[in-house]
Amino acid sequence: MTSPLLDLEHVTKRFGRVVIAEDLSLAVGTGDxxxxxxxxxxxxxxxxxxISGDLAPGGGEVRFAGRTVTKLDPAARCKLGIGRTYQxxxxxxxxxxxxxxxxxxxxxxxxxxxxxxxxxVSALERTGMSGQAxxxxxxxxxxxxxxxxxxxxxxxxxxxxxxxxxxxxxxDPEVAQLVEIVRGVNADxxxxxxxxxxxxxxxxxxxxxxxLSGGKFVGDGxxxxxxxxxxxxxxxxxxxxxxxxxxxSLGATGTGDGAASGERSEP
Amino acid sequence: xxxxxGQVKGDxxxxxxxxxxxxxxxxxxxxLTVNHGQLRALDSISLRVFPGExxxxxxxxxxxxxxxxxxxxxxxxxxxxxxLLEGTDLTRxxxxxxxxxxxxxxxxxxxxxxxLTVEENLKxxxxxxxPGPWSIEQVYETFSWMRDRRSQRTAQLSGGEQQTVAIxxxxxxxxxxxxxxxxxxxxxxxxxxxxxxxxxQILATGLTVLLVEQDVSQALRVxxxxxxxxxxxxxxxxxxxxxTAEQVEAAYFGxxxxxxxxxxxxxxxxxxPG
Amino acid sequence: xxxxxxxxxxxxxxGLYALFACGLSLMFGVMKVVNLAHGDLAVVAGYIAIxxxxxxxxxxxxxxxxxxxxxxxxxxxxxxxxxxxSLDRGVLTTLIVTFGxxxxxxxxxxxxxxxxxxxxxxxxxxxxxxxxLGSQIQIAYLLVVIFAVAVVVLSxxxxxxxxxxxxRLIRASADDQEAVQLSGxxxxxxxxxxxxxxxxxxALGGIAYGMYSQLSPTTxxxxxxxxxxxxxxxxxxxxxxxxxxxxxxxxxxxQIGAQINISYELLAGYLVFLAVLVLRPQGLITRGAxx
Numbered sequence: 001m002t003s004p005l006l007d008l009e010h011v012t013k014r015f016g017r018v019v020i021a022e023d024l025s026l027a028v029g030t031g032d033x034x035x036x037x038x039x040x041x042x043x044x045x046x047x048x049x050x051i052s053g054d055l056a057p058g059g060g061e062v063r064f065a066g067r068t069v070t071k072l073d074p075a076a077r078c079k080l081g082i083g084r085t086y087q088x089x090x091x092x093x094x095x096x097x098x099x100x101x102x103x104x105x106x107x108x109x110x111x112x113x114x115x116x117x118x119x120x121v122s123a124l125e126r127t128g129m130s131g132q133a134x135x136x137x138x139x140x141x142x143x144x145x146x147x148x149x150x151x152x153x154x155x156x157x158x159x160x161x162x163x164x165x166x167x168x169x170x171x172d173p174e175v176a177q178l179v180e181i182v183r184g185v186n187a188d189x190x191x192x193x194x195x196x197x198x199x200x201x202x203x204x205x206x207x208x209x210x211x212l213s214g215g216k217f218v219g220d221g222x223x224x225x226x227x228x229x230x231x232x233x234x235x236x237x238x239x240x241x242x243x244x245x246x247x248x249s250l251g252a253t254g255t256g257d258g259a260a261s262g263e264r265s266e267p
Numbered sequence: 268x269x270x271x272x273g274q275v276k277g278d279x280x281x282x283x284x285x286x287x288x289x290x291x292x293x294x295x296x297x298x299l300t301v302n303h304g305q306l307r308a309l310d311s312i313s314l315r316v317f318p319g320e321x322x323x324x325x326x327x328x329x330x331x332x333x334x335x336x337x338x339x340x341x342x343x344x345x346x347x348x349x350x351l352l353e354g355t356d357l358t359r360x361x362x363x364x365x366x367x368x369x370x371x372x373x374x375x376x377x378x379x380x381x382x383l384t385v386e387e388n389l390k391x392x393x394x395x396x397x398p399g400p401w402s403i404e405q406v407y408e409t410f411s412w413m414r415d416r417r418s419q420r421t422a423q424l425s426g427g428e429q430q431t432v433a434i435x436x437x438x439x440x441x442x443x444x445x446x447x448x449x450x451x452x453x454x455x456x457x458x459x460x461x462x463x464x465x466x467x468q469i470l471a472t473g474l475t476v477l478l479v480e481q482d483v484s485q486a487l488r489v490x491x492x493x494x495x496x497x498x499x500x501x502x503x504x505x506x507x508x509x510x511t512a513e514q515v516e517a518a519y520f521g522x523x524x525x526x527x528x529x530x531x532x533x534x535x536x537x538x539x540p541g
Numbered sequence: 542x543x544x545x546x547x548x549x550x551x552x553x554x555x556g557l558y559a560l561f562a563c564g565l566s567l568m569f570g571v572m573k574v575v576n577l578a579h580g581d582l583a584v585v586a587g588y589i590a591i592x593x594x595x596x597x598x599x600x601x602x603x604x605x606x607x608x609x610x611x612x613x614x615x616x617x618x619x620x621x622x623x624x625x626x627s628l629d630r631g632v633l634t635t636l637i638v639t640f641g642x643x644x645x646x647x648x649x650x651x652x653x654x655x656x657x658x659x660x661x662x663x664x665x666x667x668x669x670x671x672x673x674l675g676s677q678i679q680i681a682y683l684l685v686v687i688f689a690v691a692v693v694v695l696s697x698x699x700x701x702x703x704x705x706x707x708x709r710l711i712r713a714s715a716d717d718q719e720a721v722q723l724s725g726x727x728x729x730x731x732x733x734x735x736x737x738x739x740x741x742x743x744a745l746g747g748i749a750y751g752m753y754s755q756l757s758p759t760t761x762x763x764x765x766x767x768x769x770x771x772x773x774x775x776x777x778x779x780x781x782x783x784x785x786x787x788x789x790x791x792x793x794x795x796q797i798g799a800q801i802n803i804s805y806e807l808l809a810g811y812l813v814f815l816a817v818l819v820l821r822p823q824g825l826i827t828r829g830a831x832x
Contacts, residue, residue: 039481040328041453141305168329169306169498197329198498199520227520236327237512237519238484244512340723366725378720380713391713394706395725440725 003066005030005191006082006160011050011060013043013215020046021057022215028193030159033186035202035223036195038212039235044195045087047212048162051193052084053077065159078108083158087165089145093138097129097148100137101155108156123155127181143169150181160191167198179205199227211235286317286492291354293318293475294339294370294444299348301331301338308334310499311348316444316492321466321476323490325483327519330496332479333375336448339477340372341365352443367395369443375452375479377433379421385432386417392436399441400472406435409468427458434462438469445469447478451485463489483515497521542677547800549680551793555772556688557753558788560746561765562772563695563781564739570779571715571735574624574635578643580766582740583747585646586612587756590748591659601662601752609744616740617733624736625729643762650758658760661751668752687749691785694742699781701738711735743769771814777824786825 004027013021020043028034038044049055050062053074062070069077078084091100101120105111111119124130127147132140140148146166153161163182167175175198183205186192196202202209202223209226211219213235219226226232233242292315301309309331316322324332337343339350341362349358357365366372380388389403407414410431416424421432430450437445451459459482466476466489480486486493487507495503495518503510503518516522561583568574576582589611590604599607627638662668671681702708714721714731721728743765750756750765768791776787791810798809817824 142303143305165329169308197327199327200522203522233516236483237516238482238487240484240487241512241515242484245516342719342722361727362719362722363725363727366723372723374720374723378717378723380716380720382716383709383712387709387712390706391709391721391724391726394710436724 002029003063004028005032005065006051006193007061007063008051009061009063011057011062013046013050013055013058019043019215020055021050024050024060024215024217026210026217028160028191031186031189031191032208033183033192033206034194035206035209036193036212037197037199037202037209038218042212042235043215044212045164046215048084048164048193048195051160052082052162075107078156078158079110081157081159082162083108083153083156083160084162085146085149085153085164085166089142089149091137091140091145091148091152094136096134096136097140097151098124098133100148101151104152104155105157108152111157119155119157123151126154126185127151154185158190160193161185163192163194163196165195165197167196167201170198175201176204203227286320290317292316292351293353294477295351295354296335296339297349297351299335299338299350300346301334301343302346303334307499309338309345309496312496312499312501313348314494314501314504316475316477318475319470319473320491321470321478321489323486323493324477324479324496325481325486325493325515325519326496326502328481329498331499332496333448335496336372336446336477336479337374340370340446342372363395366440366442367397369397369441370446371437371440371442371444372446373433373437373448373450375448377426377429379429379433379436381422382420384418384420385413385424388421388432388436389417389439392439396439397441397443401438401441403439406439409465410435426454427462430454430458430462431465434465434469438474442474445474445476447476449479449481451480451482459485483519487515495519542675544797544800546678547796548793549678550684551796552789553680553684553688554792554795555785555787555789556684556691557746557749558768558772558791559691559695559785560687560742560749561769562776562784562788563698564741564743564746565766565769566773566776566778566781566784567698567735567742568739569773571711572624572628572732573632574628575639576624576739577636577639577766578646578761579639579739579743579769580764581643581646581650581761582612582616583743583750583765584650584756584758584761586744586747587661587751588650588654588659590661590751591756594661601665602667604661605745605748608748609741612744613737613741616736616738619740620733620736621729625732647758647761654758656757656759658755658757659751660755661748665752681753683749683753687753690745690749691788694745695781695785698738698742702781707731707734768810771810774822774824775814775817777826780824780826783824783826790825 006028008024008026011021011024024047036044036047046055050057053072057070061068064077064080064082067080069080092103098120101123102116105116105119109116109119124133127150129147129151132144137148150163150166167178170178179201182192182194194202194206206223208221209223210217211226211232218235219229219232230242230246233245294316296312296314299309299312300307312335324335326332334343338345341360345358349356351357352368352370357368380391383391386403389406393403413432413435421429424432450462463485470476490507492506493504494501495515497518498521502521503514565576565579568576586608590608593599593604593607594601623638624635627634667686668683671679673679702712710721710726710731711734714728718728721731746765771791772784772787774787775790776783776785790813794813795806795810799806
């Protein structure tokens with residue numbers, strides 16, 4: 001029985017009264033591709049923080065590649081093979097794109113010179129940034145920075161790649177190209193967990209979709225099945241539309257049930 | 268009662284809430300395009316709000332809903348397009364001028380003045396108010412609990428109470444169009460329902476409401492007209508009675524061929540290599 | 542008994558320091574502007590007073606009626622132009638710009654008025670005379686008047702901020718600039734009024750200092766700005782009455798230091814300032830107490 005690559009066990013995180021993660025358990029195997037959806041404030045980016053080490057859990061364990069990493073800081077976890085992009089890209093502005101990737105390969109990947117050059121070049125080619133290799137990172141526009149974010153994460157030689165909303169703002173053809181790149185990365189054996197609001201990017205690429213709401217998993221399975229689950233629909237569309245999809249008709253106003261459709265915590 | 272799939276437009280039926288399609292709308296947005304840096308937040312969005320309507324904008328996060336309201340209020344400058352109030356072009360006007368003309372936004376997250384009391388917050392709302400039925404006294408009549416707590420600092424109120432004060436602050440300015448941005452964020456559903464329950468009273472005083480709501484069902488419950496945004500484009504528009512749940516779902520997630528497709532942002536190279 | 546005298550002197554000087562400090566506190570509290578030219582503006586006011594008195598023959602005690610409004614208008618204008626545009630570029634830019642302003646003012650004053658120090662109203666009985674309490678306590682009339690003026694000014698400011706429409710708008714703008722716009726207020730105008738208040742009060746302080754001591758082009762940064770800063774920090778950022786408390790603490794510390802050894806006067810004040818920064822950086826009165 002192979003143990004999962006990433007194993008979260010009963011992970012909990014709170015900020016004061018606000019629950020960010022509630023008793024989350026998640027297992028992701030080597031080479032898996034998992035998508036995560038959820039409304040704003042559901043705790044998706046925080047979940048990444050708990051995996052990558054930016055957030056320390058209040059309870060529970062995080063295991064990666066057989067090791068317990070709950071107490072390890074992000075740099076250590078990166079060296080072990082967890083690569084991650086951030087919603088707001090922050091490259092090293094004074095350095096060129098290539099230099100940014102070199103830093104990632106050497107520091108995050110722990111590679112020596114020649115190997116790090118190779119890793120940086122490979123990340124460049126993968127994401128199609130070869131033409132910008134010598135551009136100063138601060139001159140890149142927002143969309144280019146997103147590309148660089150992905151390249152940097154790849155340059156750290158991850159076995160698990162965490163993508164945080166990279167498809168936002170892209171046109172249809174661009175989304176399709178992005179999906180191709182990520183599938184290529186996954187085909188090389190790198191496990192991917194992908195948070196997205198652009199749901200169609202996920203439905204086109206992942207085999208497993210998880211819905212997160214209020215710090216809890218509300219759905220977990222094949223994408224089309226999860227999106228059809230009443231609980232998941234309720235999270236996004238509310239109780240009435242969800243009920244209507246299940247087989248009522250929309251427009252039955254007045255008796256909207258006041259029951260909580262997913263927990264919402266007060267700020 | 269279903270309509271053909273795809274976009275649904277109100278077609279001026281007289282049944283309960285007519286839209287005078289040929290009249291001048293109270294608030295109009297024409298081909299509005301807003302960028303955040305190189306990211307296109309809104310792409311050629313248009314909408315028309317007629318007097319007395321409750322117009323709801325729905326859509327997933329990143330769809331551009333709040334950006335739309337904030338641009339109408341004047342907090343963002345559009346790259347193209349215009350905002351009109353009763354036919355007058357406001358696009359070049361600063362936010363405070365628009366507020367004085369009657370476009371008042373209740374922003375996302377309430378944004379009350381934390382070091383001021385409830386009453387002082389309301390008083391700030393009256394500073395540049397237009398004449399009309401709403402006054403601080405009227406707000407106290409409508410939300411009776413506020414009168415007892417009027418000397419309390421707003422930072423000490425609960426989320427739902429703060430939301431109500433924020434609405435009160437906007438009401439005392441006697442707006443013509445009240446913009447409500449994500450009322451329900453961070454509030455328990457019961458509280459949200461109670462706040463939305465006040466809408467009829469507000470409308471009865473002659474206001475028109477344009478709101479952004481994350482909870483689609485809630486929006487459908489209160490709106491007389493809805494518009495769904497996805498990644499900066501409109502995927503659905505019409506009266507709640509005319510749309511099916513499937514249409515809403517498809518418009519919301521951008522599935523089943525409803526996904527917006529368009530040319531890349533002018534002047535920028537494609538993000539991903541061909 | 543000499544100690545009692547020192548303490549009384551220190552307390553009264555606190556009033557003068559409060560006049561220096563309240564404008565600085567206001568501008569920082571509301572706009573997050575650290576106006577490094579603050580002290581120099583007090584000196585400018587003093588020099589305008591001197592001009593008005595010597596050239597236009599206005600009686601000394603009425604000079605402030607001209608100078609304060611002039612400075613207030615100058616404050617509004619400077620805020621709407623120079624300071625607002627540097628605020629739009631960031632906090633650091635504002636710091637550098639006001640520093641530059643300070644340099645320009647000082648050198649301008651040096652050019653026009655030379656480095657000699659000047660006093661205001663030297664011959665007046667109010668300025669030079671004092672009264673006695675018992676045999677060992679001498680209190681200058683001027684200091685008492687300045688203290689009284691400071692209390693009146695602070696009360697007036699406090700009332701204005703708590704009760705008036707613009708006072709509310711100023712406090713609201715300090716909390717949330719954008720939300721204030723949504724209520725129909727142009728925050729740039731509101732900030733202008735805030736600056737006008739700051740410049741007006743520091744003008745009073747400058748004239749008072751010119752009467753109490755002497756003014757020279759560098760007095761602004763040498764003395765006034767530092768004392769203002771110290772009073773604000775000791776008293777607590779965000780509290781108007783805190784500037785009076787801070788001024789009093791500073792003044793008393795200085796006078797006690799002077800009693801020990803005349804050259805310890807300034808040092809004692811700054812040691813107390815340092816102690817507050819280390820032990821209670823939020824100051825003696827914290828924000829919650831205001832309005």
